[in-house]
Every structure is written in structure tokens, then in C-alpha cells.
Amino acid sequence: DAKTTQPTSMDCAEGRAANLPCNHSTISGNEYVYWYRQIHSQGPQYIIHGLKNNETNEMASLIITEDRKSSTLILPHATLRDTAVYYCIVRGLTGGGNKLTFGTGTQLKVEL
Amino acid sequence: DAGVIQSPRHEVTEMGQEVTLRCKPISGHDYLFWYRQTMMRGLELLIYFNNNVPIDDSGMPEDRFSAKMPNASFSTLKIQPSEPRDSAVYFCASSFSGSPLHFGNGTRLTVT
Numbered sequence: 001d002a003k004t005t006q007p008t009s010m011d012c013a014e015g016r017a018a019n020l021p022c023n024h025s026t027i028s029g030n031e032y033v034y035w036y037r038q039i040h041s042q043g044p045q046y047i048i049h050g051l052k053n054n055e056t057n058e059m060a061s062l063i064i065t066e067d068r069k070s071s072t073l074i075l076p077h078a079t080l081r082d083t084a085v086y087y088c089i090v091r092g093l094t095g096g097g098n099k100l101t102f103g104t105g106t107q108l109k110v111e112l
Numbered sequence: 113d114a115g116v117i118q119s120p121r122h123e124v125t126e127m128g129q130e131v132t133l134r135c136k137p138i139s140g141h142d143y144l145f146w147y148r149q150t151m152m153r154g155l156e157l158l159i160y161f162n163n164n165v166p167i168d169d170s171g172m173p174e175d176r177f178s179a180k181m182p183n184a185s186f187s188t189l190k191i192q193p194s195e196p197r198d199s200a201v202y203f204c205a206s207s208f209s210g211s212p213l214h215f216g217n218g219t220r221l222t223v224t
Contacts (some may be wrong), residue, residue, distance in 0.1 A: 034212070043116075043203050043215030088151070093210050099145065099168070100213055102155035 004088045009107040009111040017108045018075040023087030031092045033064060033098065037084040043105050047067075047073065059083075077088065078110045114138075115125035118131070118204050124222045130192040133219045136185055136207030145213060146179055146189050147203040161187065194223045 005023040012018040024033065038101040048055055048062045050071075055062045057097040073080055087105040117136040120201040125131050137144050145160040159169040164181045172179070176195070191198055201220050205213040 041217075043205070043217050046212040047157075049212065099157055099160055101157065102147075104154055108154065 001026075002011070004073065004103055006088050006101055006106045008104070008105065009080060009109070009110060011109050012078045012080055014110050014112055015062075015077055018078040018082065018110070020073040020075075020086050020108065021070065022072070023070045024090045027090050028092070031090045033043050033068075033071045034063065034089045034091050035060070036089065036100075037082075037085040037086045038087070038105070039081075047086075049091075057100075078108075080110050080112070082108065083110045084108060091098075115215050116206050118202075118206055118216035120219060120220050121217070122220045122222075124224065125194055125224055127195055128193045129199075129223075130190065131194045131221060131223075133189040133202050133204075133221070134214050135187045135204030135216060136187070137163075137187070137204070138214055139185065141206035141208050141214075143207045143209065143213075144181060145205040145207075146209070147205065147215075148198045148200045149203065149218070158189070191221075194221075196223045199223050 008110040011043045032049050032051050032090045034048040036044040037047055048057055048060050050064055064071045085107050087102050089100050124153055132149050142163050145171045146158040147155050148158055158171045159179045160167055162179045165188045177191055181191045198224050201218045203218045205215040207213045
């Protein structure tokens with residue numbers, strides 16, 4: 001699976017949009033971009049995933065660049081409960097199956 | 113849907129003792145994963161199963177670690193004998209082919 005690069009930490013004011021970047025310049029054509037988050041003392045939680053089109057669900061939006069070498073996770077109105085470590089993962093669905101390889105992620109801190 | 117259920121939530125044991133961690137995946141899921149999380153190494157995949165069969169155990173650190181999945185609704189991760197460096201949070205996750213992984217809330221293991 002392709003490797004990803006994320007900033008170590010970010011801060012965001014409550015109520016503002018949180019934009020979390022991820023670089024995955026070695027992504028291949030059949031690999032998806034997945035985002036998970038981990039709130040302290042809990043298991044990782046799935047947020048969203050996409051292949052090449054932008055995606056939106058009730059939690060977040062995912063913007064993938066046209067060349068697919070980077071993406072941005074957007075939390076439109078961040079709250080204190082969104083404070084967590086956010087993991088960007090590139091995952092193929094062949095060969096290794098469903099497994100996810102986690103990097104170090106971005107620690108997002110939402111403040112008043 | 114109760115989600116992935118892990119037990120116990122916390123385990124404290126002495127070095128040399130056998131430790132058994134348990135996981136009940138989401139009903140209908142055909143993949144089951146065991147991860148370990150430490151401050152130093154982050155989230156590491158230990159082993160995963162497909163239809164109760166171990167597919168990749170390359171992440172299992174030593175022969176002291178073993179995992180079984182006797183049926184579709186139960187899996188165990190055993191450490192025998194345990195050592196202080198095994199102290200970590202152990203997560204179980206399950207998924208249906210191609211779908212996102214769902215994680216349990218983990219077992220925090222402390223070996224003294």
C-alpha cells in the first residue's frame with residue numbers, strides 16, 4: 001500500500017471548518033484513500049473514503065486532487081468532540097485484502 | 113448492532129503469566145483483524161483472518177503470540193508467557209469484504 005504524509009498536529013477553533021491535508025504521491029490507480037480517527041482511549045473510527053471523486057457524508061467531506069496525489073478531509077463545523085488523531089490511509093482491495101496500515105496521523109485539537 | 117466487542121477492557125498480569133484476549137466481531141463480517149497500539153510503534157497489524165482462516169500473521173511479534181478463530185463469532189489472541197514489553201492496547205476489528213473496518217474499544221494490557 002502507498003505511504004501517506006500528514007502534519008503531526010493542527011489546531012482549529014470550534015465552529016470553524018477543519019481542513020486536514022494528506023499527501024499520497026505514490027498512490028496507484030486501484031488504491032482508495034481512507035480516513036479514520038481515534039478519539040482518546042477508543043478504537044479507530046471510520047470517517048470516509050474515496051477513489052477519485054469527491055465524497056461527502058454526515059461526518060465529513062473528502063476532496064481528492066485530480067492527479068490523486070493528495071487529499072483533504074474537511075470537518076465543516078468542528079466541535080470539541082472532534083479532537084482526535086486523524087489517520088489518512090491508502091488501501092488497495094487486492095492482494096493484501098482489507099488490511100489497513102496506519103501511519104502516525106494528525107492530532108487535531110479543537111479549541112473554544 | 114452492538115459493534116465489535118472485546119473483553120476484558122483492562123488486564124493486569126505478572127510477567128510469565130498467560131493472557132487471553134477475546135473478540136466478538138460484527139455478525140456477518142468475514143474478516144477479523146488484531147492490532148496492537150503502543151506509543152513507540154503506533155497501530156500495528158498483528159494478524160488477520162478471512163472466513164475464520166488466518167491469512168497473514170507476519171505481524172505477530174514472536175512465537176509467544178498466537179491467535180485463533182474457532183468460528184465466525186469469536187476470536188482469541190493469546191500471549192504465553194507474557195512480558196512487560198507486551199504492555200499495549202490490543203484492538204480487534206472486523207469487516208465485510210471490501211467494506212471499512214469496524215474497531216472495538218480495545219483491551220489495555222499491563223504486564224508487570
